[in-house]
Amino acid sequence: MHATFYPPRFLLIDCNNFFASCERIFRPDLEGKPVIVLSNNDGCVIARSNEAKALGIAMGEPFFRIKPFAEARHIAVFSSNFSLYRDISHRVMDTVESVVGREVEQYSIDECFVPLTPSLAANVADVAISLRETVRRHVNIPVSIGIGSTRTLAKLACYVAKKKVSGNVYDIGGDAGERERLFADIPVDEVWGIGRRKGKKLRMVGIRTVRDFVRSDEDWIKRFLTVTGYHTLMELRGIPLITDVVRGAEERKSIVVSRSFGEKIRSREELVKALSTFVSKACVQLRQSGLVAGDMTLYFESSRFGENVVRKEWQTRFMRPTNDTRTMVHEVIRGLSAVYEQGPRYARGGVLLCSLQREGEVCGNLLFLDREEEDARQKKLMRVLDAVNRKYTGNASLRYAVLGGRDAQWHMRQERLSGFGKEGWNNLPVAKCR
DNA sequence: TCTGGGGTCCTAGGACCC
């Protein structure tokens, strides 16, 4: 007896206009009306409902430029509210898992892959429709679903589901003729993994559609677009080469916290407050994941849209990898003393932690054997700090004095936060279970 | 006046060693 071979199949679920759809959950009156969501500091547009897209609002458009237009057309405008979006995202993922009966591969805040088992694959059309309906009913988020024999094909199918078919579900199946016709109709830069640069490169040599690309010679593509382009090509031909789309929190390689400042900063003291706050946030993430960082980079810069862009950067390596806020804040102060220059108005800054390792797997350093007692005290302090902050709204109630008050001028502008911003939305009737 | 934030992977080139 030999096992039957089942070709792999994948389903991709992607929430439509995710952030805009999240805001709509609490504002049913906005159904069918144009909605946009702005980036941090209300800087530019990062999500648009279909109606807003139809009005010609582009992704990444600076808000100040379209503000009069948005007002004239009664477009609903929201500041981004990521804690809300993360929560809705969890609900969507949980719902999907409950329908398919297995763990999904969450790829981003608003999409996930489901590798299909033979029994799911046998009924994939029904499964997809059930998923779409259940997510709509339980979380009130509309989704599109693509199905294919590789993850890249499932992504492409989802593009078709969104743009070209009614019902928002599409399966790139086995019919070669249908696939040919479909591929001939899709620009090559819509493929997952072909971005702006590679798309332009391909067009310059006459490869314009997905069909042109799929027909290209694979050795030539490998030389022309490196191995990543080769992987994409093979995936489009139905050979799965991309497997690693999820990474556990403990496998992360870096943590970045960076922001534009609400108002430009001139003084070193304000920069210390801002960057110390950023590094404190990064440390909380480290501790939540059970990680320590070996290196830290901090930077701050003037507006990238002005003349004479000034950018300052400073790097340090810790004697021992750490996740201790006090140690990091100390380094921030040291770094700013080293590279701060008076004069420019700084518009944004950030902190990057890398060389991450699991706490407890850090190689010992003989120089520090006598520090164990102090280490234990410091760890205990961090645990208490995290616990208090979790208990009191998670909003950094307890923090180092150097971080300054909450009204600091560099804090984000969020003038259009929906009423469900800080707390309270947990109690709202999100789930419309029958 | 006003222009997001957070990730990963690959490659080329330099440093260093044998």
Added chain:
DNA sequence: TCTGGGGTCCTAGGACCC
């Protein structure tokens, strides 16, 4: 002091993703 090739490791920068 110079000659030479091959290997590894690290870093900066580019490209991609959402």
